[in-house]
Amino acid sequence: MSIEPAYFIDVAGVDDQFIKGLLTSCATVFDIKHAMAVLLSGSTQPSDGGTIEPGAVIRGQVVVGEGAVIESGAIVDGPAYIGPGTVIATGARIRDHSIIGPNSHIGFGAEITRSLLVSDVRMKHAGFIGDSVIGRHVNVGAFVCTTGLRIDGGRVTEPATKEISVFVGGGRVGTGQTKFGAVIADNLAVPAGTVFQPGTLIGPGTILYPRGQIGGFFPAGSHVR
Helix, strand or coil: CCCCHHHHCCHHHCCCHHHHHHHHCCCCHHHHHHHHHHHHCCCCCCCCCCEECCCCEEECCEEECCCCEECCCCEEECCEEECCCCEECCCCEECCCEEECCCCEECCCEEEECCEEEECCEECCCEEEECCEEEECCEECCCCEECCCCCCCCCCCCCCCCCCEEEECCEEEECCCCCCCEEECCCCEECCCCEECCCEEECCCCEECCCCEECCEECCCCEEC
């Protein structure tokens, strides 16, 4: 089914057991954000072992995996998990309830909130990823942004009240969430300047050409021009 985590992510190839357990516990990609919140707030957490440089700002419970580095000038709000070998560079901002998987690099001006980056994600430039799931070996170009709120009802209010839905398999499917960004499958490159509309699903093997805004469900092997 095209909303299962395994449609977008090679779960068997995920080495981080904390993240693999999260993915296998979810029936759909729409379950991941809630499952992350529960997991990050639980009593069982992965072991630490990484480096937090002097001058980094850490608030709340933040687990830093072996070999990971949070550089001076980075800001990380917990609960959060920074996987082994990952670099959170000077000027990066990781907000609460985020999981940044192993061997990723989050650069200056990049902001991530309430999102799962499975592993080997490169986001070395300014941009925003919120309420989203990013697969393995994804390169996120400069100034890429996800959007997660409906704006078809006039003035935006907080907390949001309108559910995000997606059109999949000939019908509209509710996400059960009022904020939902994008799901991007393994091994994709996102061109600089791309803006994802709420509830965008990008299947494996998709090629994204530079085009500004992208929205909807793109099944495996799509060419998005």
